[in-house]
Amino acid sequence: xxxxxxxxxxxxxxxxxxxxxxxxxxxxxxxxxxxxxxxxxxxxxxxxxxxxxxxxxxxxxxxxxxxxxxxxxxxxxxxxxxxxxxxxxxxxxxxxxxxxxxxxxxxxxxxxxxxxxxxxxxxxxxxxxxxxxxxxxxxxxxxxxxxxxxxxxxxxxxxxxxxxxxxxxxxxxxxxxxxxxxxxxxxxxxxxxxxxxxxxxxxxxxxxxxxxxxxxxxxxxxxxxxxxxxxxxxxxxxxxxxxxxxxxxxxxxxxxxxxxxxxxxxxxxxxxxxx
Ligand SMILES: [Zn+2]
Ligand SMILES: [Zn+2]
Numbered sequence: 001x002x003x004x005x006x007x008x009x010x011x012x013x014x015x016x017x018x019x020x021x022x023x024x025x026x027x028x029x030x031x032x033x034x035x036x037x038x039x040x041x042x043x044x045x046x047x048x049x050x051x052x053x054x055x056x057x058x059x060x061x062x063x064x065x066x067x068x069x070x071x072x073x074x075x076x077x078x079x080x081x082x083x084x085x086x087x088x089x090x091x092x093x094x095x096x097x098x099x100x101x102x103x104x105x106x107x108x109x110x111x112x113x114x115x116x117x118x119x120x121x122x123x124x125x126x127x128x129x130x131x132x133x134x135x136x137x138x139x140x141x142x143x144x145x146x147x148x149x150x151x152x153x154x155x156x157x158x159x160x161x162x163x164x165x166x167x168x169x170x171x172x173x174x175x176x177x178x179x180x181x182x183x184x185x186x187x188x189x190x191x192x193x194x195x196x197x198x199x200x201x202x203x204x205x206x207x208x209x210x211x212x213x214x215x216x217x218x219x220x221x222x223x224x225x226x227x228x229x230x231x232x233x234x235x236x237x238x239x240x241x242x243x244x245x246x247x248x249x250x251x252x253x254x255x256x257x258x259x260x261x262x263x264x265x266x267x268x269x270x271x272x273x274x275x
Contacts, residue, residue, distance in 0.1 A: 001260055004033035005253055006097055006274065007125060007175065007210065007243035012078070013038035014060040016248040019078075023085045025249040027092050033274070034252075036082050037097030037125055039063050042071045042108070049137040051130070068111045075119050095122040095274070099175060102126050102165035112170065123274055125243075126171030126207070129179065131157045144183035155186050159194035167201035172273060173208035173241060174198075176224035182215070187226075195229045203236040208271040211262060213255035214245035223259055234266050241271035 008022055009015035015022075019036055026034035039062075046052055046064045055063045062078070065071035079096050086094040098121050100112070116124070130137050131154050138146075143154045158180060166174050177198060180186040202209055212224040225233070233240060242259040246252045263270070 002242045002256060002270075003031055004035075004093075004274070005031055005244055005246065006033070006035035006095065006123060006241070007037050007099065007212070008034065008097075008246045008252065009038055009099075010036055010078075010081075012060075012062045014055065014058070014063055014247060019081050019085045020088070021249055022246070022252065023089055023092060023094055025252050027089065029253050031092065031253065033093035033095060035095035035097040035122065035274075036078070037099045037123075038075075038078055040071055040075065040098040040100040041065065041129070042068055042101075042112075043103060043130070043137060045135075046137060049130070049139070050142060051137070051139045068115050072115060072118055079119070097121055097123050097125065099125040099127050100171065101129055102161065102168065102170070103130075103132070104161055104164045109168065109170070123172045124170065125173060125175050125210070126165045126168075127175040127179075128158060128161045128165055131161065133157060140180050140183045140185070143180060143185060151185065155180060155191070156194065158186075159191070159198055163194075163198040163201040166198055166207050167205050169205040169207065171207055173210050173271060174202060175210055175243065176212040176215070176245070177209060177229055178225045181220075181224070181226070192228055192232075195225075196232045199229065199232040199236050199238060203238050208239040208241060208273075209233055210243040211240050211259045212243045212245050213259050214243075214251065216255045216258065223255070223262070230262065230266055230268070234268055237269055239269045239271040 010019050042065045052064050062074045215224050
């Protein structure tokens with residue numbers, strides 16, 4: 001059984017609980033390690049997106065940064081809070097993580113690498129919550145609202161972005177690979193070739209893929225990614241780890257038993273870089 005959780009969010013970003021509350025819950029559950037991985041989202045135009053307005057209304061004031069200068073400050077503050085929890089609870093490992101939105105742009109990547117030398121996280125999760133299209137930055141809810149023709153274009157861009165992020169080698173693993181299914185998109189068989197390309201890119205760069213248990217719902221009882229993608233993961237020998245993507249204490253390690261079953265049933269390789 002995986003006895004750690006590394007994909008978690010805390011208050012100030014879009015989590016509901018404080019770092020110390022998350023750490024205490026992880027201890028109660030007997031986990032050996034918890035990592036806090038808040039959103040690292042930097043784009044010069046991000047504050048013009050609908051997602052930004054939504055986040056501001058929800059009080060998630062640290063989620064979006066227009067510059068790397070801004071994100072560095074946010075993470076310095078976050079990491080000093082994590083450091084407090086770390087020294088207060090010597091019986092559990094507390095790690096510095098981040099969930100980074102990848103933008104396929106040479107300048108972004110260059111600045112990102114410089115920023116990592118300053119922030120020095122213990123691990124980096126790659127994600128693709130946004131697609132750039134027609135001068136706008138769109139998330140999956142914007143995808144859902146688009147017309148069918150635009151949806152098709154946006155989904156292609158999404159998968160292309162995931163593949164580029166995976167092959168960049170910048171990340172330890174990729175988060176919720178088939179995120180558009182959150183809004184019911186991308187389930188058709190025709191998307192399999194795009195999914196496979198993303199998985200092959202991860203294999204080439206030695207990037208792992210998470211089994212994200214935050215999607216388990218009554219009407220669709222499965223994690224991210226789907227079985228179809230997990231078969232490609234198995235074929236390409238891409239290592240996996242289980243993430244709860246916990247935004248509150250109740251979600252920590254939820255559905256890990258189901259994900260463990262998937263790992264043994266499909267004989268998936270485990271991510272071993274961090275324990
Ligand atoms: Zn995410
Ligand atoms: Zn997350």
